[in-house]
Amino acid sequence: MVPVYEHHEPLARQMPALLALGLPVLLVDDGSSGSCRASLGALADLAPASVRLLVRAGNGGKGAAVKDGLRLAFDLGFTHAVQVDADGQHDPAAIPVLLELSRREPLAVVCANPMFGPDAPKARRRWRRLTNFWMAVNTVSMGIADGMCGLRIYPLAATLVHLSAAGDRMDFDPEILVRLVWAGASLRFVPCAVRYPVGGSSGFRIFEDNLRISWMHTRLFFGMLVRFPVLVSRAWR
Numbered sequence: 001m002v003p004v005y006e007h008h009e010p011l012a013r014q015m016p017a018l019l020a021l022g023l024p025v026l027l028v029d030d031g032s033s034g035s036c037r038a039s040l041g042a043l044a045d046l047a048p049a050s051v052r053l054l055v056r057a058g059n060g061g062k063g064a065a066v067k068d069g070l071r072l073a074f075d076l077g078f079t080h081a082v083q084v085d086a087d088g089q090h091d092p093a094a095i096p097v098l099l100e101l102s103r104r105e106p107l108a109v110v111c112a113n114p115m116f117g118p119d120a121p122k123a124r125r126r127w128r129r130l131t132n133f134w135m136a137v138n139t140v141s142m143g144i145a146d147g148m149c150g151l152r153i154y155p156l157a158a159t160l161v162h163l164s165a166a167g168d169r170m171d172f173d174p175e176i177l178v179r180l181v182w183a184g185a186s187l188r189f190v191p192c193a194v195r196y197p198v199g200g201s202s203g204f205r206i207f208e209d210n211l212r213i214s215w216m217h218t219r220l221f222f223g224m225l226v227r228f229p230v231l232v233s234r235a236w237r
Contacts, residue, residue: 001073001081003065005030008039010088015043017092018084021099025051026081028069031059062150063172067163074156080106085150090114094151094192101188102153109159109177109185112151112192119196127210131174134217138224139181140231145189147174158185170209171216178220182227184234 002018004011004027011027018025025047029040037055044053054072056065066083073081080102082095094112102110116125128148135147150173162179166172181187224231 001026001028001069002084002086003028003030003062003069004032004040004086005059006032006036007086008036011086012039012043014088014092019047019050021095026069026073027051027053028065029053029055030065031056061169063166064168066172070154070156070159070163074160078156080153080155082153083150089194089196090151091193094190097190098153101190105186105188107155107186108188109155109180110153110188110190112149113145113189114149114194115191116194120194121196131213135174135178138178138217138220140224140228140235141181143181143187144177147177151192167212167216169212171212174213175216175220
């Protein structure tokens with residue numbers, strides 16, 4: 001399942017690797033422009049037996065697109081869904097490793113743990129460390145190695161229960177993991193190389209999304225206080 005907003009060019013480059021996995025691919029167009037929408041339609045037409053396109057009426061944010069994709073996957077009868085970002089930053093070679101771990105531990109949420117190279121923006125890395133710190137605080141654990149990486153596998157039945165409570169934009173990826181940890185889910189992490197190609201673009205807006213994520217951590221902190229005795233008890237087991 002790939003949420004897409006104006007990233008049709010990098011997506012087209014990684015589609016062969018996604019199709020080579022032998023799994024159905026669900027593209028969720030989050031209100032992209034006409035050129036992107038046409039490109040996504042062409043990608044779906046190239047492999048109609050393997051690719052399905054879900055078009056959202058307007059841009060609601062990454063989280064909203066992921067939620068729609070996960071719900072549709074569940075309605076179609078799937079037990080798990082692989083979330084892959086469309087910007088091409090994650091090494092697709094990590095996906096089979098995530099899949100194998102998910103097959104061995106089907107109840108776990110299996111996530112990529114990004115391994116950054118020298119091309120990674122320093123500001124992005126600093127903000128990432130900060131959000132991972134607050135995720136540790138809000139789960140009273142060190143169980144979330146990275147909460148921002150958009151490459152992960154969800155067990156759908158356990159995840160859908162918490163979708164409505166999680167944010168609709170870039171706050172979705174970290175918040176859903178915290179809420180799943182609160183619910184007692186197991187998380188597993190697999191190293192994954194991350195690249196930032198020259199001329200590449202990201203849907204992450206430094207000021208707006210970091211402000212939204214900061215507010216998310218504030219809300220989650222008070223939610224953690226309510227759950228603190230249970231979370232501490234788990235941490236000591």
